[in-house]
Amino acid sequence: MTPLSSRFLKALCVGGAASLVLGACGGSNTPGTGGLAADQTLKFPILDDYATLDPAVADAETDQEIGQNMFNGLVKFDNSLNVVPDIAASMPAVSSDGLTYTFTLRKDVTFSNGDKVTSKDVLYSWNRAASMSGAYGTSYGGNLSPIVGYSTASGNKVVGAKLETLLEAKDPTVTMSGLTAPDDYTVVAKLKSPAGWWLSAIALTDSTGMVVDQNAVKQDFDNWWSNPATAIGTGPFKMTSRIAKQSEDFAAVSNWWGSPKPTLTKVHIDVLQSAASAITAYEQGSYDLYGYGGWSQAAGVADIKRIQATANEKDQLLLQPKVRTTWVTFNMVSDASRTGGGPFTLAGGQTAHDLRMAFALAVDKKKLAEVVCGNILCSAATGGLITKGLTGYLGDGADPLAAYDPVKAKALLKSADPTGTKTANLTYAYDPETPIFKDSAVFLQDQWQTNLGVKVNLIAVSHHAFILARLAGKYSFSRDGWQADYNHPQDWFSGLYGSALGCPDSGCTSGYSTPAFDALLAKANAEPLDAALPDYKALSQMLISDVVYIPLFYSVGAFLIKPYVSGAGSNNFVDYSWANIQIHSH
Amino acid sequence: MFTRGTLIFIGQRVVLIAFTVLAVSSIVFLGIHRLPGDALFNEHLHGEQYALLLHHYNLDKPLLVQYRDFMIALVTRGDLGESLVNRGVKITPLVLRELGISVEVGGFALVFTIGLGLLFGVVASVRQNTWVDYVLSTTSVIGYSMPNFVIASFLILVFGKWLEGVTGGTFYYQLGAWKGDIGQLWLPAFALGFPYASIVARLTRASMLEVIRQDYIRTARAKGLRETVIVARHALRNALIPVITILGPLAIGIITGSVVIENLFGIPGLGKEFAQSILNRDYFIVIGVFTMYAAMVGLANLVVDLLYVVIDPRIRY
Numbered sequence: 001m002t003p004l005s006s007r008f009l010k011a012l013c014v015g016g017a018a019s020l021v022l023g024a025c026g027g028s029n030t031p032g033t034g035g036l037a038a039d040q041t042l043k044f045p046i047l048d049d050y051a052t053l054d055p056a057v058a059d060a061e062t063d064q065e066i067g068q069n070m071f072n073g074l075v076k077f078d079n080s081l082n083v084v085p086d087i088a089a090s091m092p093a094v095s096s097d098g099l100t101y102t103f104t105l106r107k108d109v110t111f112s113n114g115d116k117v118t119s120k121d122v123l124y125s126w127n128r129a130a131s132m133s134g135a136y137g138t139s140y141g142g143n144l145s146p147i148v149g150y151s152t153a154s155g156n157k158v159v160g161a162k163l164e165t166l167l168e169a170k171d172p173t174v175t176m177s178g179l180t181a182p183d184d185y186t187v188v189a190k191l192k193s194p195a196g197w198w199l200s201a202i203a204l205t206d207s208t209g210m211v212v213d214q215n216a217v218k219q220d221f222d223n224w225w226s227n228p229a230t231a232i233g234t235g236p237f238k239m240t241s242r243i244a245k246q247s248e249d250f251a252a253v254s255n256w257w258g259s260p261k262p263t264l265t266k267v268h269i270d271v272l273q274s275a276a277s278a279i280t281a282y283e284q285g286s287y288d289l290y291g292y293g294g295w296s297q298a299a300g301v302a303d304i305k306r307i308q309a310t311a312n313e314k315d316q317l318l319l320q321p322k323v324r325t326t327w328v329t330f331n332m333v334s335d336a337s338r339t340g341g342g343p344f345t346l347a348g349g350q351t352a353h354d355l356r357m358a359f360a361l362a363v364d365k366k367k368l369a370e371v372v373c374g375n376i377l378c379s380a381a382t383g384g385l386i387t388k389g390l391t392g393y394l395g396d397g398a399d400p401l402a403a404y405d406p407v408k409a410k411a412l413l414k415s416a417d418p419t420g421t422k423t424a425n426l427t428y429a430y431d432p433e434t435p436i437f438k439d440s441a442v443f444l445q446d447q448w449q450t451n452l453g454v455k456v457n458l459i460a461v462s463h464h465a466f467i468l469a470r471l472a473g474k475y476s477f478s479r480d481g482w483q484a485d486y487n488h489p490q491d492w493f494s495g496l497y498g499s500a501l502g503c504p505d506s507g508c509t510s511g512y513s514t515p516a517f518d519a520l521l522a523k524a525n526a527e528p529l530d531a532a533l534p535d536y537k538a539l540s541q542m543l544i545s546d547v548v549y550i551p552l553f554y555s556v557g558a559f560l561i562k563p564y565v566s567g568a569g570s571n572n573f574v575d576y577s578w579a580n581i582q583i584h585s586h
Numbered sequence: 587m588f589t590r591g592t593l594i595f596i597g598q599r600v601v602l603i604a605f606t607v608l609a610v611s612s613i614v615f616l617g618i619h620r621l622p623g624d625a626l627f628n629e630h631l632h633g634e635q636y637a638l639l640l641h642h643y644n645l646d647k648p649l650l651v652q653y654r655d656f657m658i659a660l661v662t663r664g665d666l667g668e669s670l671v672n673r674g675v676k677i678t679p680l681v682l683r684e685l686g687i688s689v690e691v692g693g694f695a696l697v698f699t700i701g702l703g704l705l706f707g708v709v710a711s712v713r714q715n716t717w718v719d720y721v722l723s724t725t726s727v728i729g730y731s732m733p734n735f736v737i738a739s740f741l742i743l744v745f746g747k748w749l750e751g752v753t754g755g756t757f758y759y760q761l762g763a764w765k766g767d768i769g770q771l772w773l774p775a776f777a778l779g780f781p782y783a784s785i786v787a788r789l790t791r792a793s794m795l796e797v798i799r800q801d802y803i804r805t806a807r808a809k810g811l812r813e814t815v816i817v818a819r820h821a822l823r824n825a826l827i828p829v830i831t832i833l834g835p836l837a838i839g840i841i842t843g844s845v846v847i848e849n850l851f852g853i854p855g856l857g858k859e860f861a862q863s864i865l866n867r868d869y870f871i872v873i874g875v876f877t878m879y880a881a882m883v884g885l886a887n888l889v890v891d892l893l894y895v896v897i898d899p900r901i902r903y
Contacts, residue, residue, distance in 0.1 A: 048671075048862070048866075049672050050672070051671055051672050051673055052672075052673040052674070054673070057673065134638060135638070135642065136638070136639070136642050137626075137635050137636065137637070137638030137639030137640075137641070137642055138635070139635065159642070222673070222674060223673070223674035226673075226674050226675075243683075244672060244675045244680060245672065245675070245680065245854065245859070246854045271854065272852045273849065273852060273858055273861075273862060274849070274852065277850075277851075277852045278852075280746065281852075284746070462622040462623055463622075463623055463627075464622050464623030464624065464627050465622050465623070467627065467628075502633075506633065507633050
């Protein structure tokens, strides 16, 4: 065979090689410090698109993290989680009986399209949110539930443009009678009964307490928020483009009424999917931040450990306690509706109490946090049910259920179950979709086996079925947890325990309710926070005294922030507003 | 080239593809609703609020009623519905946009598959039993022995990490803001196409070795034709027939392989949506993605069948 000419071969090879290296060249960032950068564009990734930015229906963390930069309410949480005025000029005047809240609005507040914000906008926004809560099944409509007439509005079943027509006509079926506007800058809310938690609830970011522009909403009642032309809010930023599930762009609102005035001119968000990819992209200079938008808890422990061990990156890491507590819940009631039974129920008296305590003391919570999250993305829950950093937290080490005392645990077990019959064939249920829950279950099984000599079977149940079964009292003990909605103890206790919630037979994971608990919870919920706080702490002590749960860990978020970015960060609940952020020369 | 018979063949196949797409949609519709969980349920939202939400999305209706409504919308308006997770997002334009991105990546991967495959195969055959042949043949064996996700991870490691100083991490840069330019495309396309390029290379080499021993090639050389002309014009054309034969399965492999590659590289295409929508239980997006995949596979097969006519004039439909 005659060989090919070397020129032809070279041409083929050069072509192939060229195709391999094509596009391989690109720029890289070299961080530095200095004055403000000329380009004030902030770039960061999120790992799934927001579901909606409409405050009336938004309920996901990402929705609220993004939406907080577009919408304001009458009050808000500051960075230290205190409720402070926002669109309201001052905190509302509250009548002595705690039933009437009078808000005076600032007169300089405008929407991003220039429309002035008046009390009519507040009434429209809140009536809209209340009337959508029934027909749309929203999560946070209940934040407005203390207002007289809420139940009428939330009973509405009309949706879309027809609902808008009713709202425009101020139809009584979609109007809360307790909400009035004596003048353009005064809003009066009359409550059915005192609710000391209400201001905290309506301060929740991008939720039912926010104010929207009827002129924008009525152009597309359900999807106005997704179109830059109609996504009008009062916040420091407005949407300029959106490619659903791919990327979003926002721009600062010129002459924004609030403070601090935004330094950033643009914010670009990419919708990625993998935390590992997003972190790598951050490290390669594609992004200025990682963790914003509600994704601070998605990072892998290995990635965070690697960053901690990297000299030029470790200072960019911010670990921030967040708002979720995870615990083991006992089935406290066994009846016709709750058929899980088990040896831990309140009806079992002191014996059951000792068993619960034995299982609690047999778990080394600090070791658990080390094993399941490297003590990085969670911390041992030692200060009660309410997460560290939130109002109602009992203090480090204040929860006796968090103690690790295998000797006492063994002794309690021996006295409560000398023959081992009560603890034979116990099954612990969990939902395995979240890896940390699976790791925790395996750890707990080992601790109970090692420290109590009790073999506990594990059952993994898919999340949906698990939640339903747990609410129906099908498990003798199981994984449980709560992510706070707003910074008020009422959110925890009213959402988890007591007959007002529906315990023992409806909407209640443990089934726990006692007359004393119910009475104190009702009293606390009616009081202003200062007066209520001792009562809420007493409620925590009731749960501890009755050993209703085994505390496991509090969540921690991991943020990465480039050295040239200032003003970024987070409190337990939300990212600091984009309006705080500046980009320095680098 | 397109005779009446060919047009009839195309028409029949298009009808068949349409029926296949509808069948896939139906099976997925009924199957996805059997999975535990849904897009709306969460730890905080249950009881009455959850029931209201199900009602709002018509998910409380009997499954067959939901199926009927879905099929009517799909057949009459091409409407796949709205996302359950991302409110207001229409699925038909969403999956069409993502399909465009996937086609872009897949098309470029096919260029690698054919280009590199032919290059390796031809060079290896004309340099048979030399070090060039050994290197290229070994590379091909490695290529089709490794799954594409291994190749992709390795390439990310090399070009994204080890050579970051040179590349600036090009493959992550701009991935979210997908522009589909060559700087973004080449690495994922290579990872997707290389295993199949190796198969094409092996097949081309074998086919070329057979063809270049034929009498007509010897005659061409005797006539004094240049070697490049002999290989490119006379040998390669005949050697391509068996290669074209496997292009159908290769195209399907590339389409399905994009699920892994798009997730690894964060490309906002159909493959990434495939995984995410199933995890989110976003019923209608899952159906939309499967429907698009079914259509793509059907059309890819049709295109390959039509290519036979182009390559081999003896084939007629």
